[in-house]
Amino acid sequence: MPPSQKTPAAEIKYTVEDIQSEILHRICFLDYAPGEQLKEAELAAEFGVSRTPIRDAIGRISHLGLVETRNGVGTVVVALSTAQIRHVYDMRLELATLIGTLSPRPITQADREAVQTLLCEAKVLQGAFDPRSYIEINHRLHEWITSLIGNDTLRSFWWQTYCQAASTWYRLSNERSCDMAKALVAELNDLNTALDVGDATAIGYIQRTHIGYGYQRIKTHLLATETDEGAASARVVSGLRNQKTA
Amino acid sequence: MPPSQKTPAAEIKYTVEDIQSEILHRICFLDYAPGEQLKEAELAAEFGVSRTPIRDAIGRISHLGLVETRNGVGTVVVALSTAQIRHVYDMRLELATLIGTLSPRPITQADREAVQTLLCEAKVLQGAFDPRSYIEINHRLHEWITSLIGNDTLRSFWWQTYCQAASTWYRLSNERSCDMAKALVAELNDLNTALDVGDATAIGYIQRTHIGYGYQRIKTHLLATETDEGAASARVVSGLRNQKTA
DNA sequence: AACGGATAAGCTGCATACAGGTTTTGAGTC
DNA sequence: GACTCAAAACCTGTATGCAGCTTATCCGTT
CATH class of the missing domain: 1.20.120.530 (GntR ligand-binding domain-like)
Known part of the structure; x- marks a missing residue:
């Protein structure tokens, strides 16, 4: 259960499924707020793995439409329109x-x-x-x-x-x-x-x-x-998402 | 549209999304029958890419439960129980x-x-x-x-x-x-x-x-x-899947 | 002939290097 | 000071090599 603790010293082997559900968990719990950028290298360091399983995990939740990955930019958490x-x-x-x-x-x-x-x-x-x-x-x-x-x-x-x-x-x-x-x-x-x-x-x-x-x-x-500033910034991102969805 | 033609000579760049929908298409259309094994290397050669995007594509459809990947074995198409x-x-x-x-x-x-x-x-x-x-x-x-x-x-x-x-x-x-x-x-x-x-x-x-x-x-x-022999072989595979789902 | 076990072959899982794209930065110019 | 453009920094996308796991094969033994 590594939602809060970053567990860099722990020798636990994280599976792709673990990472996937953990990332999703963080999005649901607003640990990653809409607009926030997820960097593969950062997560890789945190979980003590390479970028490959991180990419895999993110790819597997992409169908929910909660994250959007763009080449050269990064993976951002999007708020739904x-x-x-x-x-x-x-x-x-x-x-x-x-x-x-x-x-x-x-x-x-x-x-x-x-x-x-x-x-x-x-x-x-x-x-x-x-x-x-x-x-x-x-x-x-x-x-x-x-x-x-x-x-x-x-x-x-x-x-x-x-x-x-x-x-x-x-x-x-x-x-x-x-x-x-x-x-x-x-x-x-x-x-x-x-x-x-x-x-x-x-x-x-x-x-x-x-x-x-x-x-x-x-x-x-x-x-x-x-009035929420998070919603305001998120609206821009989700606007982008819409045109792709449509 | 490469469902039937294997397009080895074509210089088209396949995106992960293309590959993903193509594989799913083939499963739905029974081009890949239940029990059949999908080899990453094979698909990689067919689409003219490396194993990485193939893995990505397969991972992205895994949530549908139509394929099951096991380490050391391969990715098999499963029939639903x-x-x-x-x-x-x-x-x-x-x-x-x-x-x-x-x-x-x-x-x-x-x-x-x-x-x-x-x-x-x-x-x-x-x-x-x-x-x-x-x-x-x-x-x-x-x-x-x-x-x-x-x-x-x-x-x-x-x-x-x-x-x-x-x-x-x-x-x-x-x-x-x-x-x-x-x-x-x-x-x-x-x-x-x-x-x-x-x-x-x-x-x-x-x-x-x-x-x-x-x-x-x-x-x-x-x-x-x-009576269908395909269903019989598939039942074994889907049996495996069940215990994991449960 | 049947059985057991080591070995080889084949596959996925992961790490890493590099290529390609985007944004930011900063120097140079008007 | 403002504007332009090039370069650097940083990100994801892809290819590739290797490690680990599973299964099939084949030889040796009983």
């Missing part, structure tokens, strides 16, 4: 309802405990907010939800849209801390209720509901009033 | 209905002509069936449907599931030629009707319907009676 954010969220709203429909796995006692734990932590967070903790609790919630999905394809798509939505969504946690914590507690409370009944379908619809709320917050505070 | 086929088709049934829902682009006269052309070709095919022609007409139909999708994320997912379903689905065209051609004509007829009304939503539901039929054919002729 407003249109892309809309597309991702519209899709997530649809996928959410399928979580409980497409052969979900049975709910166990461990699930109830997992959500209980998250709920406690979220309540603590409500008292003393910290963006990083918020992101981490949310991430673990997402991992749990994903584990419910029995359909491999849906699980893959659900994860992809999460990664795409995360960096935009988590940008909010720097300014709307109060709302975010309250919303998270509310979501976990709803999930808790559904778990008592053991209704997997309900979990999907609860997800849908709260994704809708989150989308609304993004529209209100990020898309409507573009 | 029966569970994975079910997952992909269940997902495609859901995605199909979203085509007309999630901001599709307007239908033009060019669309009507495109489908008309395909319908004519399909009717010809019905008289004299040829697996390759069937695959190509179907592929162009898929490209057209994809072009209707206005939501970037949905378009990406739709394409991914097509690639995953294609090689399984097209395996049928070798044995059930008559059914397949008739079904294709019927599908195009339905689409033709929907286009006259200009109803994009209907197109999505028509897709859903015919994907359901295709799924049924696969269940009947591939999954129930495992």
